[in-house]
Amino acid sequence: MPQKLITVFGATGAQGSSVLRSLSRNNTTPFALRATTRHTSSSASKILLKQVPHTELVEADGWNKASMVAAFRGSWGAFVNTNSDDAVFETPDETRTEIDLGKIIVDAAIEAGVEVLMYSGFNSAKEITGGEVANKAFDDKNAIGEYAKSTNAFKAVIIVGAGWYFENFLSRDMAPVFGGFPYIPAEDGALVLRVPKWGGSEDVPFISIGDDFGDIVHGVFLEPEKWDGRLVQAVSDIKSFDKVVASFEQATGKKARFEEVVKWQDLEVYGVRALETVKLMFGFCQQSGGRYFGDKTEAETAQELKKRAVEACGLSGDVAKLQDLEHFFAQRFDTPTN
Structure with a gap:
């Protein structure tokens, strides 16, 4: 029986590459893999092929329907991630939206x-809050998913929602936005995570894109009909911001604390479009x-799908467990000395 072909759009990004790496390890019901990229000769494309060498790499542009049809031809499944922060949307005269891209x-x-x-x-932030708070990235992505469902043209349409990336804590450029944590200490030497509170039970969903996201998507592709029409929460660990800094302290031995930005509207985003999305989040x-x-x-x-x-992939044991922030911090930051 020929292998089912899965094509990944957004393949050189964090999510797409994670999906390809996980799918490439399947040795019980292996898939054929195809990755789309705007430029097959780009450095990102070359890195991807080193990570997943048996992947077919094809050039395609999401704004060019003919190129996308050719890229998808013969595919049983597709994973698609559109970039809300694409530079094309920064152009003042640009009238096209992420919804337009998604529909193409x-x-x-x-x-x-x-x-x-x-x-x-x-899901739509505007709908969930009864119109009180709109978030274009959330609302546009919701519209794309709903459009896909409304066509009734697929055997299964699944939405996978990614939580707050673990990997965001590795960005030194992002640290000043969030109080300096986990790189820039305050005057007293503590690493301060300064953000608004989350709301509700303060159960912030975090996802390790590198460790877990691809496996979660992989798990859905093994039984897509079971998840048809649903939003799958891609979550590795759930913690309040207080517990995030506690995990960091435990893992590294470094002093850290959480400080609340009392009004979410006061979070400084320096005019950066992507950070405006975070503030609205x-x-x-x-x-x-x-x-x-x-x-x-x-x-x-997520744990069920990861397993x-x-x-x-022919594996079991601890490798089937979701990543947690304490272990993540311990792996990537200095550990305490005894």
Whole structure:
């Protein structure tokens, strides 16, 4: 029986590359893999091929439907992640939106005969909060997912929603936005995480893109009909910001603390469009009672999917467990000396 082909759009990004790495390890029901990129000769494309050498790399542009149809041709499944922060949307005269891009890609997948579509999206912040807080990135991605479902052209459409990336803590450029944590100490030497509160039970969903996201998506592809029409929460660990800094202290022996930005509107984003989305995320979560996904945050589903994917790779044991922040911090920052 020929292998089912899965095509990944956004393949050189953090999410897409994680998905390809996980799928490439499946040795019980292996998939054929294809990755789209705007430029096959780019450094990012070359790095991807080193990570997943048996992946077919094809050039395609999401704004060019014909190129997307060709890229999807013969694919049983597709994973799609559109970039809300793409530089094209920064152009003052640009009238096209992420929704326009998503519809082109969905229509191309339909024309190519894709059966299973998985889209990296969210529920609508505007709808969840009754119009109190809109967040364009969340709302546009929701519109794309709903459009895909409304076509009734796929055997399964699944939305996978990613939590707050563990990997954001590795960005030195981002540290000043969040009080300096975990790189720039305050005057008293402590590493301060300064952000608004989350809302509700302060159950902030965090996801290790490198360790877990690809496995979660992989697990869905093993039984797509089971997850049809649902939003799958891609969550590795659930912690309040107080517990995040406590985990960091435990893992590294370095002093850290959480300080609240009392009004989410006061979070300084320096005019950066992507950070404006983050600020609105806090407003949305506070208004919704912490419901980042529109429902209660949980990691049991992600754990189930991770386990399925790891078993498909012929593995078991601790490797099937979701990553946690304490272990993540311990791996990537100095550990205490005894």
